[in-house]
Amino acid sequence: MNHRNYAQKCLKRCEEELGSGDHERLKYAALELRMSMEALTYDRALAxxxxxxxxxxxxxxxxxxxSVLLDIDPSADKDSSLAIGKQKEYGVPAQAMRSLGSEKVLNMTTLRKHYDALGSYLHLQSMKQVRAGKPLDFDKIRSRCEEIAAFVGEVLSSPVFNVTLGSFATMECMECGKPIRKRMPHGQEVVKVECYECHAAYTLVDKGNNNIEWQPQQHDIECANDDCKHKIVVWLHEVEAGKHWKCPSCNGKNTFELGISYEAEQ
Ligand SMILES: [Zn+2]
Ligand SMILES: [Zn+2]
Structure with missing residues:
Protein backbone atom coordinates (compact mmCIF):
# COMPACT_ATOMS: atom_id res chain seq x y z
CA MET A 1 0.00 0.00 0.00
CA ASN A 2 1.25 3.46 -0.88
CA HIS A 3 0.68 5.33 2.35
CA ARG A 4 1.35 8.74 0.84
CA ASN A 5 -1.16 8.16 -1.89
CA TYR A 6 -3.71 7.00 0.65
CA ALA A 7 -3.05 10.05 2.83
CA GLN A 8 -3.68 12.24 -0.22
CA LYS A 9 -7.03 10.54 -0.91
CA CYS A 10 -8.11 10.92 2.72
CA LEU A 11 -7.22 14.60 2.64
CA LYS A 12 -9.23 15.10 -0.54
CA ARG A 13 -12.31 13.45 1.00
CA CYS A 14 -11.80 15.55 4.14
CA GLU A 15 -11.78 18.73 2.08
CA GLU A 16 -14.96 17.65 0.31
CA GLU A 17 -16.68 17.08 3.65
CA LEU A 18 -15.51 20.45 4.96
CA GLY A 19 -16.63 22.07 1.72
CA SER A 20 -20.20 20.84 2.16
CA GLY A 21 -20.61 23.37 4.99
CA ASP A 22 -22.83 20.86 6.82
CA HIS A 23 -22.12 20.65 10.59
CA GLU A 24 -23.26 17.04 10.67
CA ARG A 25 -20.57 16.10 8.16
CA LEU A 26 -17.69 17.52 10.25
CA LYS A 27 -17.21 14.17 11.95
CA TYR A 28 -16.51 12.57 8.58
CA ALA A 29 -13.98 15.30 7.81
CA ALA A 30 -12.29 14.62 11.16
CA LEU A 31 -12.22 10.88 10.46
CA GLU A 32 -10.62 11.32 7.04
CA LEU A 33 -8.09 13.74 8.47
CA ARG A 34 -7.15 11.35 11.23
CA MET A 35 -6.65 8.55 8.74
CA SER A 36 -4.53 10.82 6.61
CA MET A 37 -2.26 11.52 9.60
CA GLU A 38 -2.04 7.81 10.36
CA ALA A 39 -1.04 7.01 6.78
CA LEU A 40 1.64 9.73 6.88
CA THR A 41 3.05 8.29 10.11
CA TYR A 42 3.37 4.82 8.60
CA ASP A 43 4.91 6.33 5.49
CA ARG A 44 7.49 8.03 7.68
CA ALA A 45 8.17 4.77 9.50
CA LEU A 46 8.91 3.01 6.20
CA ALA A 47 11.84 5.35 5.68
CA SER A 67 7.42 7.84 19.63
CA VAL A 68 9.63 5.01 18.45
CA LEU A 69 10.66 6.99 15.36
CA LEU A 70 11.78 9.81 17.63
CA ASP A 71 13.72 7.34 19.70
CA ILE A 72 15.57 6.01 16.63
CA ASP A 73 16.26 9.42 15.21
CA PRO A 74 15.71 12.52 17.32
CA SER A 75 15.43 14.54 14.11
CA ALA A 76 12.66 12.30 12.71
CA ASP A 77 10.06 14.97 13.21
CA LYS A 78 12.13 17.90 12.04
CA ASP A 79 11.77 19.54 8.67
CA SER A 80 14.84 19.30 6.49
CA SER A 81 16.14 20.67 3.24
CA LEU A 82 18.56 19.17 0.77
CA ALA A 83 21.03 20.96 -1.45
CA ILE A 84 23.73 19.68 -3.80
CA GLY A 85 26.77 21.33 -5.26
CA LYS A 86 29.92 20.41 -7.17
CA GLN A 87 33.13 20.58 -5.17
CA LYS A 88 35.97 22.31 -7.01
CA GLU A 89 38.41 20.84 -4.60
CA TYR A 90 37.93 17.54 -2.80
CA GLY A 91 36.61 18.03 0.70
CA VAL A 92 36.00 21.75 0.26
CA PRO A 93 32.30 22.58 0.35
CA ALA A 94 31.03 23.79 -3.02
CA GLN A 95 30.39 27.49 -3.36
CA ALA A 96 27.25 27.16 -5.42
CA MET A 97 24.62 24.92 -3.88
CA ARG A 98 21.43 24.04 -5.70
CA SER A 99 18.46 23.45 -3.45
CA LEU A 100 16.46 20.30 -4.05
CA GLY A 101 13.67 21.58 -1.88
CA SER A 102 12.55 21.30 1.68
CA GLU A 103 10.73 18.56 3.42
CA LYS A 104 7.87 19.26 5.72
CA VAL A 105 7.18 16.28 7.90
CA LEU A 106 4.38 15.44 10.23
CA ASN A 107 5.94 16.21 13.56
CA MET A 108 5.19 14.70 16.91
CA THR A 109 4.15 17.99 18.46
CA THR A 110 1.53 18.48 15.77
CA LEU A 111 0.47 14.87 15.93
CA ARG A 112 -0.01 15.02 19.71
CA LYS A 113 -1.80 18.33 19.50
CA HIS A 114 -4.32 17.30 16.87
CA TYR A 115 -4.72 13.57 16.79
CA ASP A 116 -6.65 13.15 20.04
CA ALA A 117 -8.63 16.32 19.52
CA LEU A 118 -9.84 14.95 16.18
CA GLY A 119 -10.72 11.69 17.91
CA SER A 120 -12.97 13.46 20.37
CA TYR A 121 -15.09 14.81 17.50
CA LEU A 122 -15.84 11.26 16.44
CA HIS A 123 -17.65 10.29 19.63
CA LEU A 124 -20.98 11.25 21.10
CA GLN A 125 -20.83 13.85 23.84
CA SER A 126 -20.73 12.35 27.32
CA MET A 127 -23.98 12.36 29.30
CA LYS A 128 -22.40 14.84 31.68
CA GLN A 129 -21.62 17.23 28.83
CA VAL A 130 -25.18 16.87 27.53
CA ARG A 131 -26.67 17.49 31.01
CA ALA A 132 -24.51 20.55 31.41
CA GLY A 133 -26.12 21.79 28.20
CA LYS A 134 -22.74 22.38 26.62
CA PRO A 135 -23.36 22.42 22.89
CA LEU A 136 -20.69 21.34 20.43
CA ASP A 137 -18.87 24.33 19.04
CA PHE A 138 -19.09 23.49 15.35
CA ASP A 139 -17.23 26.60 14.28
CA LYS A 140 -14.31 25.67 16.51
CA ILE A 141 -14.26 22.10 15.19
CA ARG A 142 -14.40 23.38 11.62
CA SER A 143 -11.52 25.83 12.05
CA ARG A 144 -9.46 23.16 13.79
CA CYS A 145 -10.07 20.72 10.94
CA GLU A 146 -9.16 23.39 8.42
CA GLU A 147 -5.94 24.21 10.25
CA ILE A 148 -4.88 20.55 10.37
CA ALA A 149 -5.93 19.94 6.75
CA ALA A 150 -3.74 22.85 5.64
CA PHE A 151 -0.78 21.39 7.53
CA VAL A 152 -1.31 17.88 6.13
CA GLY A 153 -1.64 19.43 2.66
CA GLU A 154 1.76 21.11 3.08
CA VAL A 155 3.34 17.84 4.19
CA LEU A 156 1.89 16.04 1.17
CA SER A 157 2.97 18.65 -1.36
CA SER A 158 6.56 18.68 -0.09
CA PRO A 159 8.92 18.07 -3.08
CA VAL A 160 11.42 16.14 -0.97
CA PHE A 161 10.27 13.54 1.45
CA ASN A 162 11.47 10.90 3.87
CA VAL A 163 15.05 12.07 3.93
CA THR A 164 16.96 10.17 6.56
CA LEU A 165 20.61 11.04 6.78
CA GLY A 166 22.83 10.14 9.64
CA SER A 167 25.81 8.17 10.74
CA PHE A 168 25.20 4.51 11.20
CA ALA A 169 27.00 1.72 12.94
CA THR A 170 26.54 -1.62 11.20
CA MET A 171 27.57 -5.06 12.31
CA GLU A 172 26.55 -8.69 11.91
CA CYS A 173 24.85 -9.98 15.03
CA MET A 174 27.28 -12.23 16.92
CA GLU A 175 24.42 -14.55 17.79
CA CYS A 176 22.38 -14.96 14.59
CA GLY A 177 24.51 -13.27 11.91
CA LYS A 178 21.77 -10.89 10.74
CA PRO A 179 22.92 -7.34 10.08
CA ILE A 180 22.16 -4.78 12.76
CA ARG A 181 22.08 -1.14 11.81
CA LYS A 182 21.94 1.61 14.37
CA ARG A 183 21.91 5.34 13.96
CA MET A 184 24.42 7.10 16.20
CA PRO A 185 22.65 10.23 17.44
CA HIS A 186 24.79 13.32 17.18
CA GLY A 187 26.77 13.99 20.35
CA GLN A 188 25.74 10.77 22.06
CA GLU A 189 28.55 8.44 23.11
CA VAL A 190 26.72 5.38 24.38
CA VAL A 191 23.73 3.79 22.63
CA LYS A 192 21.90 0.55 23.34
CA VAL A 193 20.82 -1.62 20.44
CA GLU A 194 18.94 -4.87 20.13
CA CYS A 195 18.97 -7.37 17.26
CA TYR A 196 15.46 -7.49 15.75
CA GLU A 197 15.98 -11.11 14.81
CA CYS A 198 17.19 -12.77 18.02
CA HIS A 199 16.99 -9.96 20.64
CA ALA A 200 20.68 -10.10 21.48
CA ALA A 201 21.56 -6.75 23.06
CA TYR A 202 24.66 -4.63 22.58
CA THR A 203 26.01 -1.41 23.97
CA LEU A 204 27.59 0.81 21.32
CA VAL A 205 30.33 3.09 22.48
CA ASP A 206 31.60 5.90 20.26
CA LYS A 207 35.36 5.92 20.67
CA GLY A 208 35.84 8.83 18.28
CA ASN A 209 37.30 8.89 14.74
CA ASN A 210 34.46 6.76 13.37
CA ASN A 211 35.41 4.01 15.73
CA ILE A 212 32.39 2.34 17.29
CA GLU A 213 32.84 -0.45 19.78
CA TRP A 214 30.14 -3.10 20.04
CA GLN A 215 29.91 -4.58 23.52
CA PRO A 216 27.65 -7.63 23.66
CA GLN A 217 25.51 -7.70 26.78
CA GLN A 218 26.68 -11.10 27.91
CA HIS A 219 27.67 -12.64 31.20
CA ASP A 220 29.85 -15.57 32.19
CA ILE A 221 27.80 -17.98 34.26
CA GLU A 222 29.33 -20.85 36.17
CA CYS A 223 27.85 -24.33 36.42
CA ALA A 224 26.19 -24.55 39.86
CA ASN A 225 27.91 -27.87 40.54
CA ASP A 226 30.67 -26.94 43.04
CA ASP A 227 32.93 -29.67 41.64
CA CYS A 228 32.54 -28.36 38.09
CA LYS A 229 32.10 -24.57 37.85
CA HIS A 230 32.35 -24.75 34.05
CA LYS A 231 31.62 -21.31 32.59
CA ILE A 232 29.23 -20.62 29.72
CA VAL A 233 28.40 -17.28 28.12
CA VAL A 234 24.79 -16.12 28.44
CA TRP A 235 23.08 -13.13 26.80
CA LEU A 236 21.32 -10.76 29.16
CA HIS A 237 17.94 -11.52 27.55
CA GLU A 238 18.45 -15.23 28.22
CA VAL A 239 18.66 -14.75 31.99
CA GLU A 240 15.13 -15.64 33.02
CA ALA A 241 13.67 -17.81 35.79
CA GLY A 242 12.96 -21.30 34.46
CA LYS A 243 15.49 -21.20 31.61
CA HIS A 244 17.99 -24.02 31.82
CA TRP A 245 21.03 -25.48 30.10
CA LYS A 246 22.92 -28.74 30.14
CA CYS A 247 26.48 -28.24 31.33
CA PRO A 248 28.86 -29.29 28.53
CA SER A 249 31.42 -30.37 31.13
CA CYS A 250 29.56 -32.42 33.77
CA ASN A 251 26.30 -32.96 31.80
CA GLY A 252 24.24 -31.72 34.75
CA LYS A 253 21.21 -29.45 34.33
CA ASN A 254 21.39 -25.85 35.52
CA THR A 255 18.19 -23.80 35.88
CA PHE A 256 17.83 -20.08 36.53
CA GLU A 257 15.68 -19.47 39.60
CA LEU A 258 14.46 -16.37 41.31
CA GLY A 259 16.44 -15.62 44.43
CA ILE A 260 16.46 -13.06 47.19
CA SER A 261 19.50 -11.76 48.93
CA TYR A 262 19.21 -10.10 52.28
CA GLU A 263 21.46 -7.75 54.14
CA ALA A 264 20.75 -6.63 57.70
CA GLU A 265 20.53 -2.94 58.45
CA GLN A 266 24.02 -1.50 58.83
ZN1 LIG B 1 20.79 -11.56 16.27
ZN1 LIG C 1 29.02 -28.56 35.13
Missing part, protein backbone atom coordinates in the same frame (compact mmCIF):
# COMPACT_ATOMS: atom_id res chain seq x y z
CA UNK A 48 13.44 3.75 8.72
CA UNK A 49 12.71 0.15 7.77
CA UNK A 50 16.28 -1.06 8.37
CA UNK A 51 16.20 0.18 11.93
CA UNK A 52 12.52 -0.28 12.60
CA UNK A 53 11.06 -3.17 10.62
CA UNK A 54 7.33 -2.98 9.75
CA UNK A 55 6.69 -6.26 11.62
CA UNK A 56 7.48 -4.36 14.81
CA UNK A 57 4.85 -1.67 14.41
CA UNK A 58 2.19 -2.99 12.03
CA UNK A 59 -0.35 -3.33 14.83
CA UNK A 60 0.56 -0.17 16.72
CA UNK A 61 -1.20 3.15 17.05
CA UNK A 62 0.41 5.96 15.03
CA UNK A 63 1.25 7.86 18.19
CA UNK A 64 3.31 4.93 19.45
CA UNK A 65 4.96 4.50 16.05
CA UNK A 66 6.00 8.16 16.10
Missing amino acids: YKDEFPPAEYETWQPRKVM
Whole structure:
Protein backbone atom coordinates (compact mmCIF):
# COMPACT_ATOMS: atom_id res chain seq x y z
CA MET A 1 0.00 0.00 0.00
CA ASN A 2 1.25 3.46 -0.88
CA HIS A 3 0.68 5.33 2.35
CA ARG A 4 1.35 8.74 0.84
CA ASN A 5 -1.16 8.16 -1.89
CA TYR A 6 -3.71 7.00 0.65
CA ALA A 7 -3.05 10.05 2.83
CA GLN A 8 -3.68 12.24 -0.22
CA LYS A 9 -7.03 10.54 -0.91
CA CYS A 10 -8.11 10.92 2.72
CA LEU A 11 -7.22 14.60 2.64
CA LYS A 12 -9.23 15.10 -0.54
CA ARG A 13 -12.31 13.45 1.00
CA CYS A 14 -11.80 15.55 4.14
CA GLU A 15 -11.78 18.73 2.08
CA GLU A 16 -14.96 17.65 0.31
CA GLU A 17 -16.68 17.08 3.65
CA LEU A 18 -15.51 20.45 4.96
CA GLY A 19 -16.63 22.07 1.72
CA SER A 20 -20.20 20.84 2.16
CA GLY A 21 -20.61 23.37 4.99
CA ASP A 22 -22.83 20.86 6.82
CA HIS A 23 -22.12 20.65 10.59
CA GLU A 24 -23.26 17.04 10.67
CA ARG A 25 -20.57 16.10 8.16
CA LEU A 26 -17.69 17.52 10.25
CA LYS A 27 -17.21 14.17 11.95
CA TYR A 28 -16.51 12.57 8.58
CA ALA A 29 -13.98 15.30 7.81
CA ALA A 30 -12.29 14.62 11.16
CA LEU A 31 -12.22 10.88 10.46
CA GLU A 32 -10.62 11.32 7.04
CA LEU A 33 -8.09 13.74 8.47
CA ARG A 34 -7.15 11.35 11.23
CA MET A 35 -6.65 8.55 8.74
CA SER A 36 -4.53 10.82 6.61
CA MET A 37 -2.26 11.52 9.60
CA GLU A 38 -2.04 7.81 10.36
CA ALA A 39 -1.04 7.01 6.78
CA LEU A 40 1.64 9.73 6.88
CA THR A 41 3.05 8.29 10.11
CA TYR A 42 3.37 4.82 8.60
CA ASP A 43 4.91 6.33 5.49
CA ARG A 44 7.49 8.03 7.68
CA ALA A 45 8.17 4.77 9.50
CA LEU A 46 8.91 3.01 6.20
CA ALA A 47 11.84 5.35 5.68
CA TYR A 48 13.44 3.75 8.72
CA LYS A 49 12.71 0.15 7.77
CA ASP A 50 16.28 -1.06 8.37
CA GLU A 51 16.20 0.18 11.93
CA PHE A 52 12.52 -0.28 12.60
CA PRO A 53 11.06 -3.17 10.62
CA PRO A 54 7.33 -2.98 9.75
CA ALA A 55 6.69 -6.26 11.62
CA GLU A 56 7.48 -4.36 14.81
CA TYR A 57 4.85 -1.67 14.41
CA GLU A 58 2.19 -2.99 12.03
CA THR A 59 -0.35 -3.33 14.83
CA TRP A 60 0.56 -0.17 16.72
CA GLN A 61 -1.20 3.15 17.05
CA PRO A 62 0.41 5.96 15.03
CA ARG A 63 1.25 7.86 18.19
CA LYS A 64 3.31 4.93 19.45
CA VAL A 65 4.96 4.50 16.05
CA MET A 66 6.00 8.16 16.10
CA SER A 67 7.42 7.84 19.63
CA VAL A 68 9.63 5.01 18.45
CA LEU A 69 10.66 6.99 15.36
CA LEU A 70 11.78 9.81 17.63
CA ASP A 71 13.72 7.34 19.70
CA ILE A 72 15.57 6.01 16.63
CA ASP A 73 16.26 9.42 15.21
CA PRO A 74 15.71 12.52 17.32
CA SER A 75 15.43 14.54 14.11
CA ALA A 76 12.66 12.30 12.71
CA ASP A 77 10.06 14.97 13.21
CA LYS A 78 12.13 17.90 12.04
CA ASP A 79 11.77 19.54 8.67
CA SER A 80 14.84 19.30 6.49
CA SER A 81 16.14 20.67 3.24
CA LEU A 82 18.56 19.17 0.77
CA ALA A 83 21.03 20.96 -1.45
CA ILE A 84 23.73 19.68 -3.80
CA GLY A 85 26.77 21.33 -5.26
CA LYS A 86 29.92 20.41 -7.17
CA GLN A 87 33.13 20.58 -5.17
CA LYS A 88 35.97 22.31 -7.01
CA GLU A 89 38.41 20.84 -4.60
CA TYR A 90 37.93 17.54 -2.80
CA GLY A 91 36.61 18.03 0.70
CA VAL A 92 36.00 21.75 0.26
CA PRO A 93 32.30 22.58 0.35
CA ALA A 94 31.03 23.79 -3.02
CA GLN A 95 30.39 27.49 -3.36
CA ALA A 96 27.25 27.16 -5.42
CA MET A 97 24.62 24.92 -3.88
CA ARG A 98 21.43 24.04 -5.70
CA SER A 99 18.46 23.45 -3.45
CA LEU A 100 16.46 20.30 -4.05
CA GLY A 101 13.67 21.58 -1.88
CA SER A 102 12.55 21.30 1.68
CA GLU A 103 10.73 18.56 3.42
CA LYS A 104 7.87 19.26 5.72
CA VAL A 105 7.18 16.28 7.90
CA LEU A 106 4.38 15.44 10.23
CA ASN A 107 5.94 16.21 13.56
CA MET A 108 5.19 14.70 16.91
CA THR A 109 4.15 17.99 18.46
CA THR A 110 1.53 18.48 15.77
CA LEU A 111 0.47 14.87 15.93
CA ARG A 112 -0.01 15.02 19.71
CA LYS A 113 -1.80 18.33 19.50
CA HIS A 114 -4.32 17.30 16.87
CA TYR A 115 -4.72 13.57 16.79
CA ASP A 116 -6.65 13.15 20.04
CA ALA A 117 -8.63 16.32 19.52
CA LEU A 118 -9.84 14.95 16.18
CA GLY A 119 -10.72 11.69 17.91
CA SER A 120 -12.97 13.46 20.37
CA TYR A 121 -15.09 14.81 17.50
CA LEU A 122 -15.84 11.26 16.44
CA HIS A 123 -17.65 10.29 19.63
CA LEU A 124 -20.98 11.25 21.10
CA GLN A 125 -20.83 13.85 23.84
CA SER A 126 -20.73 12.35 27.32
CA MET A 127 -23.98 12.36 29.30
CA LYS A 128 -22.40 14.84 31.68
CA GLN A 129 -21.62 17.23 28.83
CA VAL A 130 -25.18 16.87 27.53
CA ARG A 131 -26.67 17.49 31.01
CA ALA A 132 -24.51 20.55 31.41
CA GLY A 133 -26.12 21.79 28.20
CA LYS A 134 -22.74 22.38 26.62
CA PRO A 135 -23.36 22.42 22.89
CA LEU A 136 -20.69 21.34 20.43
CA ASP A 137 -18.87 24.33 19.04
CA PHE A 138 -19.09 23.49 15.35
CA ASP A 139 -17.23 26.60 14.28
CA LYS A 140 -14.31 25.67 16.51
CA ILE A 141 -14.26 22.10 15.19
CA ARG A 142 -14.40 23.38 11.62
CA SER A 143 -11.52 25.83 12.05
CA ARG A 144 -9.46 23.16 13.79
CA CYS A 145 -10.07 20.72 10.94
CA GLU A 146 -9.16 23.39 8.42
CA GLU A 147 -5.94 24.21 10.25
CA ILE A 148 -4.88 20.55 10.37
CA ALA A 149 -5.93 19.94 6.75
CA ALA A 150 -3.74 22.85 5.64
CA PHE A 151 -0.78 21.39 7.53
CA VAL A 152 -1.31 17.88 6.13
CA GLY A 153 -1.64 19.43 2.66
CA GLU A 154 1.76 21.11 3.08
CA VAL A 155 3.34 17.84 4.19
CA LEU A 156 1.89 16.04 1.17
CA SER A 157 2.97 18.65 -1.36
CA SER A 158 6.56 18.68 -0.09
CA PRO A 159 8.92 18.07 -3.08
CA VAL A 160 11.42 16.14 -0.97
CA PHE A 161 10.27 13.54 1.45
CA ASN A 162 11.47 10.90 3.87
CA VAL A 163 15.05 12.07 3.93
CA THR A 164 16.96 10.17 6.56
CA LEU A 165 20.61 11.04 6.78
CA GLY A 166 22.83 10.14 9.64
CA SER A 167 25.81 8.17 10.74
CA PHE A 168 25.20 4.51 11.20
CA ALA A 169 27.00 1.72 12.94
CA THR A 170 26.54 -1.62 11.20
CA MET A 171 27.57 -5.06 12.31
CA GLU A 172 26.55 -8.69 11.91
CA CYS A 173 24.85 -9.98 15.03
CA MET A 174 27.28 -12.23 16.92
CA GLU A 175 24.42 -14.55 17.79
CA CYS A 176 22.38 -14.96 14.59
CA GLY A 177 24.51 -13.27 11.91
CA LYS A 178 21.77 -10.89 10.74
CA PRO A 179 22.92 -7.34 10.08
CA ILE A 180 22.16 -4.78 12.76
CA ARG A 181 22.08 -1.14 11.81
CA LYS A 182 21.94 1.61 14.37
CA ARG A 183 21.91 5.34 13.96
CA MET A 184 24.42 7.10 16.20
CA PRO A 185 22.65 10.23 17.44
CA HIS A 186 24.79 13.32 17.18
CA GLY A 187 26.77 13.99 20.35
CA GLN A 188 25.74 10.77 22.06
CA GLU A 189 28.55 8.44 23.11
CA VAL A 190 26.72 5.38 24.38
CA VAL A 191 23.73 3.79 22.63
CA LYS A 192 21.90 0.55 23.34
CA VAL A 193 20.82 -1.62 20.44
CA GLU A 194 18.94 -4.87 20.13
CA CYS A 195 18.97 -7.37 17.26
CA TYR A 196 15.46 -7.49 15.75
CA GLU A 197 15.98 -11.11 14.81
CA CYS A 198 17.19 -12.77 18.02
CA HIS A 199 16.99 -9.96 20.64
CA ALA A 200 20.68 -10.10 21.48
CA ALA A 201 21.56 -6.75 23.06
CA TYR A 202 24.66 -4.63 22.58
CA THR A 203 26.01 -1.41 23.97
CA LEU A 204 27.59 0.81 21.32
CA VAL A 205 30.33 3.09 22.48
CA ASP A 206 31.60 5.90 20.26
CA LYS A 207 35.36 5.92 20.67
CA GLY A 208 35.84 8.83 18.28
CA ASN A 209 37.30 8.89 14.74
CA ASN A 210 34.46 6.76 13.37
CA ASN A 211 35.41 4.01 15.73
CA ILE A 212 32.39 2.34 17.29
CA GLU A 213 32.84 -0.45 19.78
CA TRP A 214 30.14 -3.10 20.04
CA GLN A 215 29.91 -4.58 23.52
CA PRO A 216 27.65 -7.63 23.66
CA GLN A 217 25.51 -7.70 26.78
CA GLN A 218 26.68 -11.10 27.91
CA HIS A 219 27.67 -12.64 31.20
CA ASP A 220 29.85 -15.57 32.19
CA ILE A 221 27.80 -17.98 34.26
CA GLU A 222 29.33 -20.85 36.17
CA CYS A 223 27.85 -24.33 36.42
CA ALA A 224 26.19 -24.55 39.86
CA ASN A 225 27.91 -27.87 40.54
CA ASP A 226 30.67 -26.94 43.04
CA ASP A 227 32.93 -29.67 41.64
CA CYS A 228 32.54 -28.36 38.09
CA LYS A 229 32.10 -24.57 37.85
CA HIS A 230 32.35 -24.75 34.05
CA LYS A 231 31.62 -21.31 32.59
CA ILE A 232 29.23 -20.62 29.72
CA VAL A 233 28.40 -17.28 28.12
CA VAL A 234 24.79 -16.12 28.44
CA TRP A 235 23.08 -13.13 26.80
CA LEU A 236 21.32 -10.76 29.16
CA HIS A 237 17.94 -11.52 27.55
CA GLU A 238 18.45 -15.23 28.22
CA VAL A 239 18.66 -14.75 31.99
CA GLU A 240 15.13 -15.64 33.02
CA ALA A 241 13.67 -17.81 35.79
CA GLY A 242 12.96 -21.30 34.46
CA LYS A 243 15.49 -21.20 31.61
CA HIS A 244 17.99 -24.02 31.82
CA TRP A 245 21.03 -25.48 30.10
CA LYS A 246 22.92 -28.74 30.14
CA CYS A 247 26.48 -28.24 31.33
CA PRO A 248 28.86 -29.29 28.53
CA SER A 249 31.42 -30.37 31.13
CA CYS A 250 29.56 -32.42 33.77
CA ASN A 251 26.30 -32.96 31.80
CA GLY A 252 24.24 -31.72 34.75
CA LYS A 253 21.21 -29.45 34.33
CA ASN A 254 21.39 -25.85 35.52
CA THR A 255 18.19 -23.80 35.88
CA PHE A 256 17.83 -20.08 36.53
CA GLU A 257 15.68 -19.47 39.60
CA LEU A 258 14.46 -16.37 41.31
CA GLY A 259 16.44 -15.62 44.43
CA ILE A 260 16.46 -13.06 47.19
CA SER A 261 19.50 -11.76 48.93
CA TYR A 262 19.21 -10.10 52.28
CA GLU A 263 21.46 -7.75 54.14
CA ALA A 264 20.75 -6.63 57.70
CA GLU A 265 20.53 -2.94 58.45
CA GLN A 266 24.02 -1.50 58.83
ZN1 LIG B 1 20.79 -11.56 16.27
ZN1 LIG C 1 29.02 -28.56 35.13
